[in-house]
Amino acid sequence: MINLFDDNAWQSLRPLSFTRPVADFRIGILTIAEKWQKHLNADYGFITEPYLSVKYQLIPGAELYINGSICPDEALLEAISGLQAGDSLKKDDVLIAYKLGPTDVYSPDLHQQLRTKTYISDFIRIQVPEDIFRNNDVELRKDFALLSKGKTSAQLSGTNTFLGDDFFAEEGAEAECSTFNSLSGPIYIGTNSQVWEGCHIRGSFALCNNSQIKMGAKIYGQTTIGPFSRVGGEINNAVIWGYSSKGHEGYLGNSVLGQWCNIGADTNNSNLKNNYADVKLWDYETESFRETGLQFCGLIMADHAKCGINTMFNTGTVAGVSANVFGSGFLRNFIPDFAWGGANGFDVYKLDKMFETAEKVYERRNMPFDKIEMDILATIFEITQAYRRF
Numbered sequence: 001m002i003n004l005f006d007d008n009a010w011q012s013l014r015p016l017s018f019t020r021p022v023a024d025f026r027i028g029i030l031t032i033a034e035k036w037q038k039h040l041n042a043d044y045g046f047i048t049e050p051y052l053s054v055k056y057q058l059i060p061g062a063e064l065y066i067n068g069s070i071c072p073d074e075a076l077l078e079a080i081s082g083l084q085a086g087d088s089l090k091k092d093d094v095l096i097a098y099k100l101g102p103t104d105v106y107s108p109d110l111h112q113q114l115r116t117k118t119y120i121s122d123f124i125r126i127q128v129p130e131d132i133f134r135n136n137d138v139e140l141r142k143d144f145a146l147l148s149k150g151k152t153s154a155q156l157s158g159t160n161t162f163l164g165d166d167f168f169a170e171e172g173a174e175a176e177c178s179t180f181n182s183l184s185g186p187i188y189i190g191t192n193s194q195v196w197e198g199c200h201i202r203g204s205f206a207l208c209n210n211s212q213i214k215m216g217a218k219i220y221g222q223t224t225i226g227p228f229s230r231v232g233g234e235i236n237n238a239v240i241w242g243y244s245s246k247g248h249e250g251y252l253g254n255s256v257l258g259q260w261c262n263i264g265a266d267t268n269n270s271n272l273k274n275n276y277a278d279v280k281l282w283d284y285e286t287e288s289f290r291e292t293g294l295q296f297c298g299l300i301m302a303d304h305a306k307c308g309i310n311t312m313f314n315t316g317t318v319a320g321v322s323a324n325v326f327g328s329g330f331l332r333n334f335i336p337d338f339a340w341g342g343a344n345g346f347d348v349y350k351l352d353k354m355f356e357t358a359e360k361v362y363e364r365r366n367m368p369f370d371k372i373e374m375d376i377l378a379t380i381f382e383i384t385q386a387y388r389r390f
Helices: 032-040 074-081 130-134 136-148 351-364 371-383
Strands: 002-005 044-047 064-067 087-091 094-099 115-118 161-163 167-169 179-181 187-189 200-202 205-207 223-225 234-242 251-259 279-283 288-294 299-301 317-319 339-342 345-348
Touching: 002 032, 032 044, 032 136, 074 094, 130 136, 130 234, 130 251, 130 288, 136 167, 136 187, 136 205, 136 223, 136 234, 351 371
Parallel strands: 002 044, 002 064, 087 115, 161 179, 167 187, 179 200, 187 205, 205 223, 223 234, 234 251, 251 299, 299 317
Antiparallel strands: 064 094, 087 094, 279 288, 339 345
């Protein structure tokens, strides 16, 4: 059993982390927690913010604790497997993992009393939102190898065209009259997912379970569509975590969408500034815009955020939890959590109204919008109040 703990990356990953621990982030095909689970063949729990801990609970008595912002690789797995009780593994000031003895009782500062082993190799760590789409290709390739190892792909219809052999479909996947080009990266099609007629897909790409790609979609590499999602139009180097929809024409590029998001028809995001300058993103810690060092950076949209038809997102836009935007004109680059409006101004998206919408959205997936979800969102509403300066 393992517990995946949050460190200061949780702060720098807001607003995406407001609704979940970092180990529950999807990058590649799997979430970070699922990656560790499959590699270590172990159940997992979380150590995160108190208001999230009712939903994301720790496992009592676990001996192994791993930094939830770090993605596993072979060298890390070997180093962590070699830890003895009372050891911690660090690189510079980053605590990677530690192991307790069977009689040790967990406390937040207990790792400071352990022996330190130094790790010298590099690894992928998710620290800021753009790290998700920036590292998605590497993680997708790793997950593809992990999930397809020793297995045979399901056979898809002969109406499709396949370029390259780096393709894997789970049982129940369906596709017709589409092209799959895996010459530049692997393509993974999940259980009970569907690729409708006339789609063109280039690897690296993952379509997770129970999701659909609508007719005529154009999807470029380094892209992940999470479970129970539906997408269409043009998508490039984007990660959609799940239970979200971008069902119509419009461009989404170099972006991250959380869960329960909806993108209106003909919505587009810019991922390149007209002067080709590096893109800045809103930072919750400094309450100012931070240099990303990236020339291509699009939309970061947190859970439950939605936009109306023909929405135009500026280069490097951050939309907070439950932001609801609509109307003509380019939006500001930071849309606070629970903001309601558009280019002509914003009001507060009142919590009771947001709950009404969320309940309907959950009902469509036959899922309960329960008190745990309400309490989490109510807490986020309170702690983000300072950002809503309308």
